[in-house]
Amino acid sequence: MADNVDERVVSVGRKDKIGHVVLDRPGQINAINNALRTSVGNALRELDGDPNIAVIIISGAGARGFCAGADIKDQHASDSLLDLRRNLLPGWIDAFDQISKPIIAAIHGYCLGGGLEIAMACDIRIAAPDAVFGLPETGLGLIPGGGGTQRLPRIVGLGRALDLLLTGDRLDAQEAHRIGLVSRVASSGETLRDEAYALAAKIAGRPAGASAYAKEAAKGGLDMSLADGLRLEKDLFVLLMSTEDRREAAAAFKAKRPPNFTGR
Numbered sequence: 001m002a003d004n005v006d007e008r009v010v011s012v013g014r015k016d017k018i019g020h021v022v023l024d025r026p027g028q029i030n031a032i033n034n035a036l037r038t039s040v041g042n043a044l045r046e047l048d049g050d051p052n053i054a055v056i057i058i059s060g061a062g063a064r065g066f067c068a069g070a071d072i073k074d075q076h077a078s079d080s081l082l083d084l085r086r087n088l089l090p091g092w093i094d095a096f097d098q099i100s101k102p103i104i105a106a107i108h109g110y111c112l113g114g115g116l117e118i119a120m121a122c123d124i125r126i127a128a129p130d131a132v133f134g135l136p137e138t139g140l141g142l143i144p145g146g147g148g149t150q151r152l153p154r155i156v157g158l159g160r161a162l163d164l165l166l167t168g169d170r171l172d173a174q175e176a177h178r179i180g181l182v183s184r185v186a187s188s189g190e191t192l193r194d195e196a197y198a199l200a201a202k203i204a205g206r207p208a209g210a211s212a213y214a215k216e217a218a219k220g221g222l223d224m225s226l227a228d229g230l231r232l233e234k235d236l237f238v239l240l241m242s243t244e245d246r247r248e249a250a251a252a253f254k255a256k257r258p259p260n261f262t263g264r
């Protein structure tokens with residue numbers, strides 16, 4: 001099935017050093033079709049390459065939720081196995097790992113299936129109190145295909161992950177916070193956006209190279225032995241020692257003035 005990127009299913013905003021990708025199919029609770037999949041990837045790559053952007057936020061349009069997963073109505077029984085495999089294998093959600101800038105998922109309402117897989121591929125998750133999380137795939141005769149079986153155990157541990165995968169049980173925001181599926185809960189749905197922007201601004205005010213390397217070391221190390229991860233950390237540490245921002249941070253500390261970081 002050809003990817004249809006003519007339908008506008010994602011909108012992109014830029015404010016200060018923050019790029020904002022909005023999943024924009026509110027009539028379907030932002031369910032993931034081919035156009036959305038392609039557009040999200042394009043938007044992330046575009047913002048990652050924009051030197052004026054330091055941090056990326058992803059959220060969902062409309063009152064109902066962040067994303068209700070794969071578009072169940074858009075799945076064609078006539079799609080060949082080859083088509084299905086072609087659509088899944090390039091690992092479009094895995095491509096989030098290629099984005100060097102920090103990505104924050106700002107989640108309200110339903111965050112199910114592929115929607116939760118998108119959120120788990122982000123670096124920080126902040127939830128509105130009304131957020132509802134779950135991986136319903138086994139009830140649909142499937143398993144998650146966007147990284148859920150791999151990222152969920154890495155985030156919450158194998159026992160909790162298998163419980164959620166095998167039961168399809170839903171979690172509210174407080175429970176998701178308790179088990180570490182989200183790291184923050186906004187004080188209200190109305191303030192979620194502002195709180196996500198404040199979090200993004202805090203990160204954007206820090207040296208961009210350090211943020212990128214912190215992310216690369218922490219996430220990259222998960223796929224390595226401890227020894228290889230420690231080596232990666234040291235290599236990236238040494239690279240940062242030569243940056244202007246590192247020198248500026250030390251100079252500002254000595255002069256007791258705020259630093260002026262340039263991203264170099």
Ligand code: CO8
Nearest residue numbers: 027028029031068069070071072073110113114136145146
């Ligand atoms: N796909 C398509 N349309 C959807 C989806 C969906 N996943 N979810 C909701 N919608 C549509 C509904 O059909 C409805 O449209 P319409 O008004 O035209 O009838 C509209 O959104 C509102 O939904 P409801 O009327 O159902 O609203 P409710 O409040 O009654 O229920 C729920 C909300 C609980 C979210 C319910 O809609 C629901 O259960 N949705 C399906 C959730 C689900 O099972 N998601 C997982 C799908 S499987 C998956 O994601 C696997 C991904 C693996 C691969 C990832 C890479 C592609």
